[in-house]
Amino acid sequence: xxxxxxxxxxxxxxxxxxRRGVSxxxxxxxxxxxxxxxxxxxxxxxxxTIPVEALLPMVRAPVSRxxxxxxxxxxxx
Numbered sequence: 001x002x003x004x005x006x007x008x009x010x011x012x013x014x015x016x017x018x019r020r021g022v023s024x025x026x027x028x029x030x031x032x033x034x035x036x037x038x039x040x041x042x043x044x045x046x047x048x049t050i051p052v053e054a055l056l057p058m059v060r061a062p063v064s065r066x067x068x069x070x071x072x073x074x075x076x077x
Contacts, residue, residue, distance in 0.1 A: 003034050003058055009048055019047055035060045 007027060010016035017027045020043060030036055036044060036058045045052040 001054065003031050003036060006036075006044070006048060006055075006058075007031055016047070020044065034058065
């Protein structure tokens with residue numbers, strides 16, 4: 001099972017986002033990265049009426065978009 005299957009089981013990106021109180025783009029990030037954030041697993045399991053243990057292989061901490069941007073070194077004045 002992967003996140004895409006879970007999202008479809010929940011009725012699609014928009015429905016899952018609305019039911020979990022997150023943005024459409026957040027659910028798209030989960031789908032694209034094939035992960036679920038650990039702090040939302042219990043509520044997602046409740047929504048889908050599946051055991052939390054079934055979701056654990058998909059759990060990881062999301063990588064911050066800000067962390068992926070490398071700042072250019074500043075020039076000395």
